[in-house]
Amino acid sequence: MGNSLLTADPMVRGYQYLDAVRQLALEPGMVDVTAHPRVRDRICLWIGKYIDAINAELNACLEACHGCFHPEVRRPMQICAAPLAQEYGIDGLCNILVEPTVILIDVGRIAPHDWLSIVVHEYAHAHLGSPGHDRRFFEVLSHLCLGVGLAPPIWQSNMEMYLRNWPHCASMTNPLAFWMGYF
Numbered sequence: 001m002g003n004s005l006l007t008a009d010p011m012v013r014g015y016q017y018l019d020a021v022r023q024l025a026l027e028p029g030m031v032d033v034t035a036h037p038r039v040r041d042r043i044c045l046w047i048g049k050y051i052d053a054i055n056a057e058l059n060a061c062l063e064a065c066h067g068c069f070h071p072e073v074r075r076p077m078q079i080c081a082a083p084l085a086q087e088y089g090i091d092g093l094c095n096i097l098v099e100p101t102v103i104l105i106d107v108g109r110i111a112p113h114d115w116l117s118i119v120v121h122e123y124a125h126a127h128l129g130s131p132g133h134d135r136r137f138f139e140v141l142s143h144l145c146l147g148v149g150l151a152p153p154i155w156q157s158n159m160e161m162y163l164r165n166w167p168h169c170a171s172m173t174n175p176l177a178f179w180m181g182y183f
Contacts, residue, residue, distance in 0.1 A: 010048030017047050021082040024102040026095050031104070032085035033179065043083065043179045050181075054081045054107055061119035062103070068147030069127070076100035077126050079119065081107045083179050091169060092118045094125040101126040108178030110169040117167035120144045133163035141166065 022028040033043045062079045077100050084090055084106040092105040103122040110118055124141040125131060138153060145152040156162040
């Protein structure tokens with residue numbers, strides 16, 4: 001997605017990028033950097049400079065997940081980093097209502113070493129075309145975890161709550177710090 005932005009001005013590229021990913025979210029307000037205009041400008045400048053590199057890392061995670069399935073059963077997907085609105089309290093989301101399915105990851109909310117874990121979780125939703133955390137989700141998530149070298153989930157009595165946070169990703173204390181370049 002970042003390569004489709006033609007302007008050379010990083011600030012403009014950042015604003016254009018955020019506008020583009022808002023259209024891919026379940027609702028545009030899910031992608032937000034509500035803050036003082038100076039902070040918002042700093043975030044957009046950082047995005048304009050570095051989003052292609054961040055998205056390349058996320059695409060490598062997506063490709064690792066694709067590698068766990070035969071090509072004929074892979075669903076078309078795209079993945080993008082995006083600052084998600086704080087009030088939703090989520091690290092990532094999967095929009096199965098668009099084609100191709102879109103995975104948005106707030107890379108500021110989790111440490112880089114956990115990016116693969118959150119991609120695996122959202123990929124399982126995308127693969128199934130379902131938002132739930134049921135037995136089918138458990139099976140696909142287990143398959144993905146084993147395929148990419150993460151610990152698979154263990155069957156639990158309260159599977160829905162358990163799978164919402166599997167694989168576990170530690171949350172960062174200040175999600176906007178990453179987006180401003182303080183990492």
